[in-house]
Amino acid sequence: MPGTFEPLPGGGASVALDDVEISIIRSLAVQLLELIGPGPAEDTPADPLAELFAEGPSEPPSDPVLKRLFPDAYRDPETPGNPQEAAEQRAHSAEFRRYTENDLRAGKRENALAVIHSLNALTPGEGGLAELELTPAESQRWLGALNDLRLAIGSRLEITDEDDADDFYRLPDEDPRKPMVMAYLWLGGLQETLVSTLMP
Template sequence: MGRRTRSGYFESVPGGGAAVALDEVEVSILRSLAVQLLELVGPGDQPADAQDADPLASLFTEGPSKPPEDPALARLFPDAYDQTADAAEFRRFTENDLRARKRDDALAMVRGLDAGGSVVELTPDDARQWLGALNDLRLTIGTRLEVTEDETSELYRLPDDDERKPLVMAYLWLGGLQESLVEALMK
């Protein structure tokens, strides 16, 4: 792919996509995080035979009516309203689709990374999925770190021996990737 890009920064490509140069360690970390996101999101409460089901019937497959107990999943699948019957109904009919989209986004990232090479080129559709996956990864890590607007400055000054330091570094790195992808797509 003879494209030259700055390492770790997305740049726009003709046709509306983006490209990023990543070294082997960055690819490994990003792939590992995406796989962990896939495991976290999981299949949801879909019936085992959902893939073989009638497509029309699958539109009416109901999902869970309660928010997830895991704080990271609750952040990825928030209530649409206050804790009311409306929120439970909304969740029942939307969470499975949202879960499937989040899985598709993370899988697109894994596939893009597995394609090999030092430069990952994304079509506009791939870039949209990567943006979704990067956002979901940041939300998940931010939830695990209990990031709030007031606390972020403390997290940025952690000593090197703090067990949260690698997560903070990943959180910041993912934010930089996400920001550079948005900027590349806006050009």
Template sequence: MARRRARAGLFRSVSGGGAAIALDEVETSILRSLAVQMMELIGPGDGPADADGAERDPLAELFAEGPSKPPEDPALARLFPDAYEDGKDAAEFRRFTENDLRARKRDDALAVIRALDAGGDELRLTPEQSRQWLGALNDLRLTLGTRLEVTEEENDELYRLPDSDPRKPLVMAYLWLGGLQESLVATLHP
């Protein structure tokens, strides 16, 4: 029996869980570039060792405190929103959760980059990699949507932008990422 190939640009389910997708060179390049930019936006994480080369203390990391103020960049504020309306509660919650959330988002973007770098005619993702891709695609769409000032109301004007509009490439990427995300969700919840 011949193995079913993923349709170009759409995820399909694979046996044992996970998903597969066929991307051309241009799609791979765009997606990789966006994932790298996402990692740059989120910022560097802690390395595997301290500056002096000593191993990090896992117990100290557990109690490490992060920022207490929301990010000033609107895209980062969208990725790391306040969990509470009360400023004091929001600051306290952010202090103990944002570092982990940033690390997870970096890991998700890195999973996309590694899968793309592995190459091949078809990318095959494990269930865990599929979850990471879903997180990264969501983060990319949130970021692009924030940059494009997409609101919850229908933004029909974005769909009718002339080719000369400088936002057009971002809109096309935003819509394409939405299609990828939707097809990946469908593989995870058939």
């Protein structure tokens, strides 16, 4: 899957994608949406003031992928033996989460939806490839979604840093993790080339 983003004159980025690549990214974005969960119900009255002060969850998610996507703002101290400091950090994390997680979820949801909508608008061109062209704002949305997808896949693969990913290059083809690893590495390449198009 050699598709890489190229800068567009005047800003933005483009990449040629085939049907398989489009299907993979769309499927992953839909799964990410399902994992993040729905937004406010459609019948909820639109009250910007109420939304501003709406409280989110105070406890971290139980799903390891969601924990990676919505980490604690304050981590427990790494040195044991200080339960008071640990309790204070948990309280600060809960407070921070209560007032930020709803907005974080909405942003991640919007990024994933932007990816799906832009893929749905594509039409195959010559050689079965579709040319995806993104504005600078759309590029930022794609960048956020690609990052979230890699975090989600990396969490499922138990990758804690990029050095862990090196071991996956040597996985045999029959390893059941191989397709997920290939998606992780390919999305990393897309993410890296998209970042390069946004550099001044």
